[in-house]
Amino acid sequence: MSNFKPFRLPLISLLLFTSVVTQNSSVSASPFVHNRRFNRPDPLHHLRLYKGGYDIRNKHYWASAAFTGVHGYAMAGIWVMFGLGFGSYLMVKGFNGGFHPFLDHPSSYFLACFALIAIFILIAIVFSSLILVANQSSLHKSKTLMDTIFGAASNMQQTIEAVMRGFSKIRALLQPYDRQTSDLLNQITNQMRKETISIQSFVEEARQASNRAMKAVYTANLVFVTANLVVLVTGCVILFLHWHPGFTILTVICWILTTVSWILTGFDFFLHVFAGDTCAAFEDFEQNQNSKNNGIMSILSSCSNLSTSDKFMAQIGYTVHKYIAESNSEITSLAFKMIHPNDQSDDSFMIQKICDPFSGPPNYTYAPGNCQQDAIQIHDLPSILSTLTCEKNTPSDICKAEGRFFPESAYGKTMAYIQSVENLIATYPDLQNLAGCTPVKRAIADVALHQCKPFRASIKLLWASILTLSIDLMILTLFWIIKAYQEKGRHFSLCSTVPRNPQQNL
Structure with missing residues (x-):
């Protein structure tokens, strides 16, 4: 149990976000560009027609508009x-x-x-x-x-x-x-x-x-x-x-x-x-x-396309969804092994699940209200986990009797990942606004x-x-x-x- 490592945060969402930020070039060079073309005399080009679009960086646009x-x-x-x-x-x-x-x-x-x-x-x-x-x-x-x-x-x-x-x-x-x-x-x-x-x-x-x-x-x-x-x-x-x-x-x-x-x-x-x-x-x-x-x-350029931003946010949803699903599976397995160490299976064994605020595939939509009423909220996990942790020096029989099945050796790292996911979920609305350029x-x-x-x-x-x-x-x-x-x-x-x-x- 000391090798328990289910709480991993996949890096794909962070890499995707890095690509979004990198593609957004310096804002100071960001023009408004309209795909409509103009046919106006350009005094800077010997009155030849300016056939470009709406570009406030382009001196020929300004010259043709002023003309x-x-x-x-x-x-x-x-x-x-x-x-x-x-x-x-x-x-x-x-x-x-x-x-x-x-x-x-x-x-x-x-x-x-x-x-x-x-x-x-x-x-x-x-x-x-x-x-x-x-x-x-x-x-x-x-x-x-x-x-x-x-x-x-x-x-x-x-x-x-x-x-x-x-x-x-x-x-x-x-x-x-x-x-x-x-x-x-x-x-x-x-x-x-x-x-x-x-x-x-x-x-x-x-x-x-x-x-x-x-x-x-x-x-x-x-x-x-x-x-x-x-x-x-x-x-x-x-x-x-x-x-x-x-x-x-x-x-x-x-x-x-x-x-x-x-x-x-x-x-x-x-x-x-x-x-x-x-x-x-x-x-x-x-x-x-x-x-x-x-x-x-x-x-x-990188977030005005709805499909691009939807894929990015769906990847973050998939990250948290997969993390919570693995966590629920590992916690259930640990609890079952701790309470029934000699049984192969027991369909009657039940344990509360961690709330997953994201829907399933393919969209992984953020929907915190869809959790079951008795589900454990992410922000409640630290206090709950502390009551379920079996301290290193405590005999396993006592831990079993008290229902404390989580190994202390994995507590610190697990708590770090739990709080990381909690912060990621809290930051999700801002990430959503940023990815979709909502403001x-x-x-x-x-x-x-x-x-x-x-x-x-x-x-x-x-x-x-x-x-x-x-x-x-x-x-x-x-x-x-x-x-x-x-x-x-x-x-x-x-x-x-x-x-x-x-x-x-x-």
């Missing part, structure tokens, strides 16, 4: 060139003797121009307000989305740390009895420690970068809209005061604001495209996460099903509002020029809309 806002950038360039040309014309004309006076116009002409300016100022104020609302909404929804993703990464880190703690306990228990398994567990925990450091570094860097980007976009839109509202209010004051030099200053400022507005229009359209690509990638992963062609994250998959499902639609809507509203405002500012700037020529050399009463002397030429 989608070319309409805004082009309009800004055209508006600047037109402004420089018009300004040069005015300067040349001024040096050559000024402008010919305009013909007199009826009061309705001044009233119509005033009404149109008022309408376009009102439109600009309305859409500036919409931009403020959409800007705030997009910032909030972007933060929520990023918090969901980074929260999932942090949960993965915490899960790995929980598994590490469980493995460390098992390693400490097995070190005196099973050096090979202990060393293997040490290698696994060291590898997992590197993974937690990598995840933590990735989360911190990505969170800081995303926060800076979101704040930069939010601040740019906020500063622009604030400046635009100030100019619009100032324009209303100048319109009623009829301060002619103010119209010239106002025209120059509005020209600059219109240029900035078109730049932001292009940039916000790029954000709209990027938001659509990102959500499409999440939605595709949610719908096809078990597809062999799906690769939204390299971090999910990340839940985060992606939440983003795809609940957050993407309002997120895209807020970005689209931001882009549509600033596009409309850009068009409105162009028209309004032209009306400021017309108004400046209308009022040149004329005299108006305060807050009037028509000149006091309509017959006076400019």
Whole structure:
């Protein structure tokens, strides 16, 4: 009985877990990759089409996505060139003797121009307000989305740390009895420690970068809209005061604001495209996460496939199931030999069995509630085993009479394996979450099903509002020029809309 060695922990599950951890390459290099292909001009590749997928590591993806806002950038360039040309014309004309006076116009002409300016100022104020609302909404929804993703990464880190703690306990228990398994567990925990450091570094860097980007976009839109509202209010004051030099200053400022507005229009359209690509990638992963062609994250490369993670967890279930089955068989055999040493068999002999929290083949599903009511729980084994252990110096007759059939020589090692399996079972839910990348998959499902639609809507509203405002500012700037020529050399009463002397030429 001193050679009793039934409590062995098979290494196959630990080796499988090592392969899972090893295949998960550094998280800091993990991109989102969407299997849909794009056909967009790539300015970094002489405007040849970018035909790759959604890959945030690829500079050509970023360049092609940013190029989608070319309409805004082009309009800004055209508006600047037109402004420089018009300004040069005015300067040349001024040096050559000024402008010919305009013909007199009826009061309705001044009233119509005033009404149109008022309408376009009102439109600009309305859409500036919409931009403020959409800007705030997009910032909030972007933060929520990023918090969901980074929260999932942090949960993965915490899960790995929980598994590490469980493995460390098992390693400490097995070190005196099973050096090979202990060393293997040490290698696994060291590898997992590197993974937690990598995840933590990735989360911190990505969170800081995303926060800076979101704040930069939010601040740019906020500063622009604030400046635009100030100019619009100032324009209303100048319109009623009829301060002619103010119209010239106002025209120059509005020209600059219109240029900035078109730049932001292009940039916000790029954000709209990027938001659509990102959500499409999440939605595709949610719908096809078990597809062999799906690769939204390299971090999910070894566990996004359901069959792979199921096989891994089934192997752990098989490990514990086999251990408990062997233990029950050995304990029953020992008890029978101790109590009936001369009998070959006795079908009436019964002993309580250790609870097996895993179902049988082929899946070995974790189901702790399936144990029989009188079964011995794993966590109760140490106290029960101590009452069944026959001390070395105690005669076998006394042990037999007291029902203590377990040899003391195997007690220490047996207890170590019992507690190891107990820790493995306690760690099993964390292992299950880690093998199936459950926190990340839940985060992606939440983003795809609940957050993407309002997120895209807020970005689209931001882009549509600033596009409309850009068009409105162009028209309004032209009306400021017309108004400046209308009022040149004329005299108006305060807050009037028509000149006091309509017959006076400019």
